[in-house]
Amino acid sequence: MPISRKVLEDSIRLDRIRSIKKALYIVQAIMLVALAFFVIIVMGGAQLQPTFYMPLDSFTAVMVLILLVICLESFFFRIMEIRFARSSSSRHLMAKNSIKTALVLLVIGSVATVMLLIPAVQNAIEDASVTTMAVSGNEDATFWSRDTLALRHAIELRATAPNPVEVYLVTDEVFVERGGDLSEMFFLRLNKDDYFLDGELTVEIPRADHIMFHVILNDLESEGTIATVEVIREMSETFTGVTALLALAFVVSNGAWIAYLVPIERKFSSGSIYR
16 A cells, blocks of 8 residues: 555544544534533522522532543544544653543542542541531521532531520421421421520531521520530532542543553654654
């Protein structure tokens, strides 16, 4: 086969490979936008009014999964491009650029994996998100079950007070309907058993979507008492579970890709005009 014909055929194959790769990336980008709309708005119940709420925990997992698929696809297409490249210089440059890109993705994925999987890092984030509020008989306290991006959710309420009082946890819907009436709040409280505060009290917060809770203090037997309430939050299980494992897979795949490319880059470096 004449050399010119071989070069021409390889060029046509490279163009086809790149066209297919571009088309796949466009389709996957459209899929990502469609999934973002479905997961965040349809399933997640995103809203702008009366409060801003944009749940990103589930969408982040979907996004990382699609990025992982795209990453694996790019490995396959790069192998094909290297195979049909017309010179050692081209093969060397392709392998070298792919190694640099993989290193960047490896570092980013490693940082994300450490933040999501290492308990010490998770605890530091959760400790920084503790909210402290003061509650009295005349003024209740409010907090949201999840933050605006659904990356953290409230799991526990810790209250302390110098005198014996009663603490009621109710939803905003109940509070508004009953006008904050103490007698009504007693029967409609979420903490059916753990409501009497004598020194310290821990209340488990029920899991819920983006809703507001009210902490109400009944100080009829100890008027004027002010209680200190801490809302304890933890990171979303989707974020620390599925997303973290996908991030780890991202790291492993890019590490394996670098190990595969290094011998190829060295093989063609001697005959390459690029350094």
